[in-house]
Amino acid sequence: MSIRISAVAAEYGRGLRRSLDQVIGQIDEAKRTGVDLLVLPEACLGGYLADLSDADSTLVHDDPGPPELSVAGPELAELAAAAGELVVCLGFCEIADGRRFNSAVCFSGEGVHGVYRKVHQPLAEDSYYSAGSGFAAFDTPVGRLGMLICYDKAFPEAARALALDGAQVIVCMSAWPTSRTGAAANLADDRWTKRFNLFDAARALENQVVLASANQAGRFGTLRFVANAKVVGPGGDVLASTGVDAGAATVDVDVPSELAQARRFMCHLADRRPDTYYPPHSMLSVS
Structure with missing residues (x-):
């Protein structure tokens, strides 16, 4: 049985209410078009960090930083109510036990299905x-x-750990930017764009x-940000992509059938030899 997967590339600002309204609009559009799994980017509730080169970037740029939200707070409850039967994965700044985490949450109208830091x-x-x-x-x-x-x-190792734990679909939410040095004028030519796409295909294959990969634009x-939201099949083939533009990469996938065919x-996973990997073993010397 197929499910319709949609991975989004979009731009999000710092304002929390505006971000919530934007996400609710994306949820409504996904429901209207029959999507079953909607994947939104990292830090889409109030935006990502303003800079990655300075430990005090929020002070340097006079930026308050991403809004700190609780998994059990009213914001995610509002989004879950809007989702209904739609399964949504998105990124946000989580506050828990006095610490901030760059977190992802998966939810539907049934409630929270999973949280990852x-x-x-x-x-x-x-x-x-x-x-x-x-x-x-x-x-x-x-x-x-x-x-x-x-x-x-x-x-x-990260994606492999999820696959070994039985994940059939891996969703990756990103705020993946262009190269810090020598960025290309054309996003498609930027070396970090190429790495982003290469990692997606490799982890799926x-x-x-x-693999459903969302990214900021x-x-x-x-x-x-390099956009390039996409859905990748278990053979490493890109099934749908936004390219360097904002938008949604949407495709119908019969996940169990696709996985069974790829692994036939x-x-x-079954052919792994974990006894040979860790700790390192001496190479057989040939004289």
């Missing part, structure tokens, strides 16, 4: 957020999912899963 933190992000501590898949009305945030996709603070003869 970003583990891998690039550049100066760790001066603002605390790091998460692990990866776990979870069950939803559209199947078993796992979540990653942005830089996590650069680490094969090596785990033989469906436009500009925020000193950052320019060569199953990367």
Whole structure:
């Protein structure tokens, strides 16, 4: 049975109420077009950090930083009520036990299905957020999912951990910018755009899963984002993409069938040899 997956590339500002209204509009549009799983970018509720090169970037740019929200707060409850049967994944700044986390949440009208706190933190992000501590898949009305945030996709172990935990679909929410040095005038030519797309295809292919990748678009603070929201099949083939533009990459995927076909003869997960990986083993010397 197919599900309709939509991964979004869009620009989000700092204002929380405006972001909530924008997300509700995206939820309404997804429901109108029959989407079952909607994936929105990292930090879409009130925006991302204004700069990644300075530990005190919020002070340098006179920026209050992303709004701090609780998973149990009224904002996510409002979005869940709007979602109804639609399953939504999005990123936000979570406050818990006095610490801030760059988090992702998956919810529907039934409530919260899963929460993930970003583990891998690039550049100066760790001066603002605390790091998460692990990866776990979870069950939803559209199947078993796992979540990653942005830089996590650069680490094969992160997606592999989710696949080994039974994730059939991995959703990755990003605020992925252009290169910090020598950025290309044309977004499609930027080397960080190429890396973003390469990581998406590789993580889907090596785990033989469906990957839905959302990303911010436009500009925020000193950052320019590469967009390129997409849905990738378990063979690493891009099924739908926004390219460098804002928009939604939407496609119908029979996830169990696609995974079964991809894993029919060569199953990367089943063919693993974990006993040979860690700790490192000596190479056989040949004289």
